[in-house]
Amino acid sequence: xxxxxxxxxxxxxxxxxxxxAVATTLAAAGARVVIADRSDALRTDGxxxxxxxxxxxxxxxxxxxxxxDSQQVDAVFGDVATRFGIDILVNNAGVLSxxxxxxxxxxxxxxxxxxxxxxxxxxxxxxxxxxxDAGKGGKVVNVASISGLRANPGFAGYCAAKGAMVNFTRQxxxxxxxxxxxxNGVAPGFVETDMTAIYDAxxxxxxxxxxxxxxxxxxxxxxxxxLFLSSQLSNHICGEIIAVDGGWLVGTPVVPVASAVxx
Numbered sequence: 681x682x683x684x685x686x687x688x689x690x691x692x693x694x695x696x697x698x699x700x701a702v703a704t705t706l707a708a709a710g711a712r713v714v715i716a717d718r719s720d721a722l723r724t725d726g727x728x729x730x731x732x733x734x735x736x737x738x739x740x741x742x743x744x745x746x747x748x749d750s751q752q753v754d755a756v757f758g759d760v761a762t763r764f765g766i767d768i769l770v771n772n773a774g775v776l777s778x779x780x781x782x783x784x785x786x787x788x789x790x791x792x793x794x795x796x797x798x799x800x801x802x803x804x805x806x807x808x809x810x811x812x813d814a815g816k817g818g819k820v821v822n823v824a825s826i827s828g829l830r831a832n833p834g835f836a837g838y839c840a841a842k843g844a845m846v847n848f849t850r851q852x853x854x855x856x857x858x859x860x861x862x863x864n865g866v867a868p869g870f871v872e873t874d875m876t877a878i879y880d881a882x883x884x885x886x887x888x889x890x891x892x893x894x895x896x897x898x899x900x901x902x903x904x905x906x907l908f909l910s911s912q913l914s915n916h917i918c919g920e921i922i923a924v925d926g927g928w929l930v931g932t933p934v935v936p937v938a939s940a941v942x943x
Contacts, residue, residue: 853919
């Protein structure tokens with residue numbers, strides 16, 4: 681069993697979907713979890729991710745953060761580092777927008793990069809700064825996508841942003857491996873989340889049929905891989921991207937589905 685007792689993990693975009701599964705999984709392994717995003721801290725109905733974790737006996741809190749704002753990121757990470765230290769960062773927050781180059785506006789392009797790329801950079805920089813200062817190593821796990829490893833027709837901005845995340849992960853991975861900071865990534869395939877609700881039933885069926893194991897992932901399956909990369913079991917893995925996609929990348933052709941997806 682993986683034991684993260686005594687570790688503090690910051691999870692961005694942890695209010696739902698993959699992020700919530702990651703946060704609850706890290707907490708169940710004993711980590712103190714800080715959920716940092718634009719919505720979880722605002723919930724007052726007892727259903728925030730931190731509420732779910734504390735109700736289950738874990739340790740968690742939610743903080744308000746726009747990861748596209750570097751000053752906010754530095755302030756929040758500085759506060760967390762001062763109070764608890766930062767041992768693990770999971771860059772999960774992301775946005776999706778469909779469209780070819782001609783269908784992608786300036787605003788949509790900048791929004792995709794502001795969250796998926798800039799936000800990942802700001803949070804990684806802030807976390808690693810504190811990890812280096814503490815001198816105890818650390819773990820950074822970036823939630824990318826199979827769309828960052830292979831083209832996905834009709835998603836120009838998203839593929840470009842996730843591709844940037846992939847190579848950023850590789851670069852930071854080799855830069856900080858000598859200091860005992862493992863930076864790796866997870867590339868989910870199709871997962872049961874709000875984000876993939878843009879696919880209609882017919883397209884979903886086609887995608888499932890062409891996935892070697894015949895089904896989409898549950899967020900927990902992504903979270904289990906993040907847990908592994910957040911633990912000592914991954915100490916000799918640096919700058920790698922693990923696809924969690926049911927065999928999609930290695931076993932299927934590119935399928936042009938953008939025409940059946942609502943932008």
